[in-house]
Amino acid sequence: MTESPLAIYALFHLGPIAVTEPVAVTWGLMLLLVGGSILLTRRLALHPTARQAALELLVTTIEGQIRDTMRVAPARYLPLIGTLLLFIFFANWSALVPGVEPPTAHIETDAALALIVFAAMVYHGVRARGLRGYLATFAEPTYVMVPLNLVETITRTFSMIVRLFGNVMSGVFVIGIVLSLVGLLVPVPLMALDLLTGAVQAYIFTVLAMVFIGGAAGDDAEGKDNKDRTP
Amino acid sequence: MRFDWSTLALQTVNVLVLLWLLRRFLFRPVRAIIAARQASAETLLADAAATRAQAEAQAADIARQQERMAAEGQRIIAEARREAEAERATILAQAQHEVAASRDAALAALAREREAMRLGLEGEARHLSVIIASRLLGRLSAKAIESALLESLLRRLDALSDDEREALTVPGAELQVVTAEPLDPASRTTWTQTLERVLHGQHNLHFAVDPSLIGGVELRGTHARVRNSWQADLERVAQELEKDDERLAVA
């Protein structure tokens, strides 16, 4: 019988707080991402080097995705969406490092991410429509739909959690089972599939976040900017 | 399954901190540099557009100026040409006028001179002929002259045709004999007899004197006259001369 994939163990304790493995891995990822960002953005110039050009390509691609999906100017949403994408992507791919389990394979991390998306959804909805306006969206198309809309808001957040958690965790779990059975070369295709799944799930999570936030914010006039579209 | 709430809290905080850090260290600088590049590119484009517009304006200015200068040149050339034309026309007209005037003057002078010369020559010739005649006549005696004159007259009368003779001798008409000098009575009778013989019949003869005949005699009838005088000869000569002159002038 293999070890439960749902179990979580504290590595050490900082005072009263138990620091679990996902938290430690997340810290490592944060260090990597922020350090890499500082390194890459240290010498930005008008005439870009190859690394700067790649970085700019990444940022403009995320902006383009936001623009295409949300139909608004991307500037306001870029940090959140970009951070979600980068963090989930690197978290999923952290399985490449031996002995490291992706933090997204534990439901607490996914819940934290979905919670942030939920908060952003409410925040942008209220900011764009006002409190009354945002609450009024739950009564669309009729007041009969209010309970259903409320349930939908909760369940879609919950489905985001379970989707990401299930995909990543199942990948880790399947690889663990295969590894315990064969151990050499056989898990490699499954690992590659796991990487693909991790990348796709990162993309899907951010797209869903964009769709939900964009739907909550609606076509707010100040954010709408078609002129900003790059050809 | 145990849901670890402390891990959830920690992860939420972690992601939020990561969000802030990435926003601070990644997205903001990259966005700033992209915006800066866009701004600089736009500035560059605007500069280029402005420069180009300026250059185009300058080119248009230059073209306009050239056009103006060309038009001015054309105008000046046309004006000069027109002036030259007018001047030429005036000069030509003046020259023509002058030439015509001088030619007219020359022609007139020539004609005048020729006339004068002709008159002078005529007069001289007449004078000379008179002198010659008078000299010749002076050498002859009066009788001889008269007889010679008579003879010549008779010869002329002989030479006359019948019609002419009849025209001259209309019966009963007066027949006048004009001489340059008066004839004495003896001569007159001789003349009368001779003429009556020649003209067959009695004629009412008169004798008259006309010095302009110079020498010779004329027989003047009512309808005809027989001229046998120096004057007539001279007139004939003069007419011949005039004819020659005309021929020369025509030639």
Place this chain on the structure above:
Amino acid sequence: MNLIEIASILGAALAVSFGAIGPGLGEGRAVAAAMDAIARQPEAAGTLTRTLFVGLAMIETMAIYCLVIALLLLFANPFLH
């Protein structure tokens, strides 16, 4: 092994197996439709592929739900304490 454990194992197996049927059929239809669309309009292949991946992941989520239920039954059964 008591009855609850047997029922849990059976339930997990049923959840995974039946939970794979529906998403399998759905994914097959989605891929077939996407192929058809790309054959008709090759220039829209990029957009279609992106949408297809998102859709497939959404459909696969159903199977993942079943897997999660099975795992819960196997490793985090609330009735086994």
